[in-house]
Amino acid sequence: MNLSRRNLIIAGAGALAAGIAGVPASAAAAVDYPGAEWVPASTSNYTVSNRPSSYPVNVVVIHVTQEYYADALAIFQDPNRKVSSHYVVRSGDGHIAQTVREKNIGWHAGNWDYNTRSIGIEHEGWVDQPQWFTDQLYAASAALTRSICNRYGIPKDRAHIIGHIEVPGSTHTDPGPYWDWTKYMRLVNN
Helix, strand or coil: CCCCHHHHHHHHHHHHHHHHCCCCHHHHHHCCCCCCEECCCCHHHEECCCCCCCCCCCEEEEEECCECHHHHHHHHHCCCCCCCCCEEECCCCCCEEECCCCCCEECCCCCHHHHHCEEEEEECECCCCHHHCCHHHHHHHHHHHHHHHHHHCCCCCCCCEEEHHHCCCCCCCCCCCCCCHHHHHHHHCC
16 A cells, blocks of 8 residues: 555544544544443453344343442453443443443343343442432433444333343342333433
8 A cells, every 4th residue: 555645644643633632543443332432341351242243232231330430440440350331321421431342242231141132331320329310321321222222223112121130030129219211211212
C-alpha cells in the first residue's frame, strides 16, 4: 500500500486527536454501544466467543450491582472474581461502561445456558434502596436495552428482558422489589 505523505499526516493527526481526547482509537472501536466507555473486564472473567454465530442472543438480563459503580468495575477487572457483565450503568448520570464485548459470554447469570444467550446489564445501587434507580439510570439503560433488542431481533417484552431473579436456579434477588418494570418497559418500547 502506497500512502502519500499527506495521508500519513492526516492519519497521524487523527490518532493524536484520539490520544488527546483520552480515548485510544482502538478503545473507541471496542464498544458495541455508541457512547459507552470501554472499561474491559479481566479476560479471566468471561468466555471468548463469536456470538451470535456460536450462540443466539435472545435475552437481556437486568442486574443491580449491590456495589458502587467504580467498585463493580474493579470486581470485573479482578481475575480472581470470576464474574462479569457486558455493561454497567451509573446511577447519578446514566453513564454506561462496557466491560465485555457482546460477542463474548459474560459470567453474570449464574446459569451457563442463560450466559451463552444473554447480554447482562448491571445497574449501580442496592435492591433495597430505590433512590439508586434514578430517571437518568432508567433512561440510559432502557436506550441500551432497546439498542440490544433491535440489533439482535429480541422481542421487547418481559419474556426476553428479565431480572436476574428470573434466571432458573438463581440465588440472587436483583433487580429487587423497587425496580419499576412498568416504567422501564415503557422506556424500552419508546
